Amino acid sequence: MAEVRLKQVRKAYGATVAVHGVDLDIRDGEFVVFLGPSGCGKSTTLRMVAGLEEITTGTVEIGGRDVTRLEPKDRNIAMVFQNYALYPHKTIYENLAFGLRMRRMDKAEIDRRVRSASVMLGLDPYLERKPKQLSGGQMQRVALGRALVRDPDVFLLDEPLSNLDAKLRVRMREEIARLHQEVGTSMIYVTHDQVEAMTLANRILIMRDGHVQQVGAPLEVYDRPANLFVAGFIGSPEMNLVEGHVSGRTVRCGDLQVGLPPDVEAGEGSAVVLGIRPEHVGVAESPGARPFQVSVIEQLGAQTLCIGEVDGVRLRVLMDRSDAISHGTTLPVQFRPDRLHVFLKETGARLNRAGAREGQRPAA
Amino acid sequence: MSSKATIYSFLFLGLAVTALLIVAPVVYAVSLSFYQMDSFVGAPRWVGLDNYARMLSQWIFWRALINGFIYAFGTIIFQVVLGIGFALVLNQVFPGRNIVRGLSILPYLLPTVVVVLTFKWMVDGSIGVLTQVIAALGLPPVQWFESPGAAMASVILVSVWMWTPFVTTTFLAALQTVPSSLYEAAKVDGTNAVQRFFHITLPMLKPILTVIVLLRAVWMFNKFDVIWLLTQGGPVGATEHLAILSYKQAFGQFDIGGGAAVATISFAILSVAVFIYFRLFPLDTE
Known part of the structure; x- marks a missing residue:
């Protein structure tokens, strides 16, 4: 050894x-x-x-x-x-x-x-x-x-x-x-x-x-994927990667507006890529939830993978098994800022200082 | 036409061509050996096994048989050893490899008569390049076609020169099929280059080696043109093997029955040898 x-x-x-x-x-x-x-x-x-x-x-x-x-x-x-x-x-x-x-x-x-x-x-x-x-x-x-x-x-x-x-x-x-x-x-x-x-x-x-x-x-x-490549490469189903611009403490991706994670510092108007793991999209009725229209359903057995659009943005959403969902179903979805990954579009570098896991401490 | 009829028609055509071109001449040649004939126009006389008894009782037959074995073994050993050696060299990566590979096949592409004449010029007593080199080295002149040993060496040398490229090309092709990972695994296992040759290369070449040795053996045992063009079996029968003896007997001595008997014995020896060979080295070794 x-x-x-x-x-x-x-x-x-x-x-x-x-x-x-x-x-x-x-x-x-x-x-x-x-x-x-x-x-x-x-x-x-x-x-x-x-x-x-x-x-x-x-x-x-x-x-x-x-x-x-x-x-x-x-x-x-x-x-x-x-x-x-x-x-x-x-x-x-x-x-x-x-x-x-x-x-x-x-x-x-x-x-x-x-x-x-x-x-x-x-x-x-x-x-x-x-x-x-x-x-x-x-x-x-x-x-x-x-x-x-x-x-x-x-x-x-x-x-x-x-x-x-x-x-x-x-x-x-x-x-x-x-x-x-x-x-x-x-x-x-x-x-x-x-x-x-x-x-x-x-x-x-x-x-x-x-x-x-x-x-x-x-x-x-x-x-804590170090960059856009790792974010896209690790994880199955693949992480949702959505392009947008920083506006105040939010990221605007077309009509979709998502709050920036607290540990991300980004200049106004910066071009960024938002990373959202399919299993980190919350599916529940709550204030601020957005309508997600399902177009493709993949039943994986224990889980259900839905592919569809929210505010014109295409997303994959992974949830516990649901037999009731069909083509055209609308689900309320929300994005918790502490579960989002933000990358600089130009370099692919990660902007979050902390990981995307609940309660994770910022990286040293 | 139904598929079965198609299959049978192809089978029949194949069998017919084989019968016409292979079986019929063999049967005819074998049948000639039972007759006494001094030409193909005269009436043959049935003599049974007399031709065999007569030829087998002559020492020129046994000399031709031994010469045939010496020539075949000599050429095969050198062709295979040199062929594998050249193939291993040509399998390495070096500048101009493709050109050298192309050039290496050249002797095989030349007509036998060209190779033989070239060799004769090379050993010409006054202008031959080999003669000059030998003289320059201070060595005694070699009687290439006059001394029995040198004459046999000459026919073996020319045959090796001409047909080694065939063996090289075949082994080179076989070497391409050996996965490089086997060599890498052997390197990790602690082998040196010689051990890799004996533990990987040679066993992996064994199936092709089996076929090559067999083919070369059959071809060399029956080889006629090189010996005929170089020595015509001489001097005094030193390079005369069964194929030359058969020809000389049939068309030199006008003893067609005797020549056919020699050819038939040669055919029988080869058939038995091939049978034993396949028993000793079966093609499917797994």
């Missing part, structure tokens, strides 16, 4: 810069998820930690040791690949043992580790099979097992669940979380799936176009 430190890690392919200087300290045993859309540089950053991509500038330290110029085999890392990368001509046992054999480990110790990992991952019945005789989930478990037997300083997982179907993905997500709890080794996990990030991570690093957008605990990035 070890801490991992990235200092201004940058990757350039000729004139094209893929990763613009990442700084990150990962604590011993921490689970950090690199999250972002395709092409944002998250996998490249992970591969630089692994030693599979050369680092253009900057340094990577693992366990206090500068590994920037070391080969992958000398970094004491283990990696799980998106397509499993199991050796198709070797049995599952040989796949699990290969990394240890290459390190000239004692045969009895190899056997002990392989048996132990296969029990932990439920792979015992498949040890003599070849990878193509296994299902996707089993192959992914072998890939995890191959990393596990190595007892590395850090686990690197590159979109390990992307090739699995939705149901299996949920199950494997739980297994990875359990595995992390059991082994307690630092893990870096790359995904574009925010649900995986939110459920697995101790901290999430969100990237876009090679730039780090925000690093924080899952609820922290949910409650």
Whole structure:
């Protein structure tokens, strides 16, 4: 086990810069998820930690040791690949043992580790099979097992669940979380799936176009998205983002007028973007409630998602399950200023000082 | 026409073409081996297995068989080893890679007679570039086509020169299908480049290697043009293998039955070898 430190890690392919200087300290045993859309540089950053991509500038330290110029085999890392990368001509046992054999480990110790990992991952019945005789989930478990037997300083997982179907993905997500709890080794996990990030991570690093957008605990990035991109990227259903102008202590978005959160300072007439999570739109009769006309209803089971318009502004509203709503229904909605996010339209920077959660203290 | 009728009509056409172009000539050639004939116009005389007994009792047959194995094994080993080596080099990223890849296939595109004549000029006793190089190095001159060992080396060398590009291209194509993540996983697992070749590349190339060795073996065992153009089987039979012997017997000695018997034995040896090969190296190894 070890801490991992990235200092201004940058990757350039000729004139094209893929990763613009990442700084990150990962604590011993921490689970950090690199999250972002395709092409944002998250996998490249992970591969630089692994030693599979050369680092253009900057340094990577693992366990206090500068590994920037070391080969992958000398970094004491283990990696799980998106397509499993199991050796198709070797049995599952040989796949699990290969990394240890290459390190000239004692045969009895190899056997002990392989048996132990296969029990932990439920792979015992498949040890003599070849990878193509296994299902996707089993192959992914072998890939995890191959990393596990190595007892590395850090686990690197590159979109390990992307090739699995939705149901299996949920199950494997739980297994990875359990595995992390059991082994307690630092893990870096790359995904574009925010649900995986939110459920697995101790901290999430969100990237876009090679730039780090925000690093924080899952609820922290949910409650206090650092900018417009993070606000739109984190949360499902997606946050409502409505353009408007500051007028006194309100934001005018067309005919809709919403009170500014108390912790937002913005100049008169500033162009801003209002962020309202669908679950933070209040649906109740109250003074000042506005009529929301429903045009699309999505029943999610426990909740109902309505899409419609209020004062000419299109919104998504998430509420407890309601069977009575139909197309054309008008609902009274209101916006609590302390649950609104305000971003400067020009830069996308967040203007709130506090989070959008009730009773949250302003950020230091 | 119903779909079944369409299927049968295609099947029939396929079978008819196969029968006409493959089965009939084979049957005719095999049938010739049971007759005594000194030309294709005279009346053949049935001799049963006499031609086989006669050819098998001659030492030139056994010499041709051994020469055939030496030539086939020699060319296959060099073609496969060099082919994999070149493919690994051409699979690397370097400036001008596409041009070099294109150039590497050139020898395969040349007609055999051009390659053979080029080689003959290269080893010409007075103006040959190889002769000059050998002389410049202070080495004794090589009797390329006069000494038995050098003649066999010449036919192997020219065959390797000409057909290695085919092997290279095939392996290069196969290398593109090996997922890069396997190499990356092996790097993380602690392998060096040599270990990656033996643990990843070679096993992943095994299916294609199986087919290539088989194809090259069949082709080289039957190869006629290179040897005929270079040495005509000489000197004193040193490069004469079964295909050359069969031709010489049929059209040089006017012993068509004997030539057909040699060709039939060669065909039978190859058939048995292919059968054993597939038993030893089944294509579907999983």
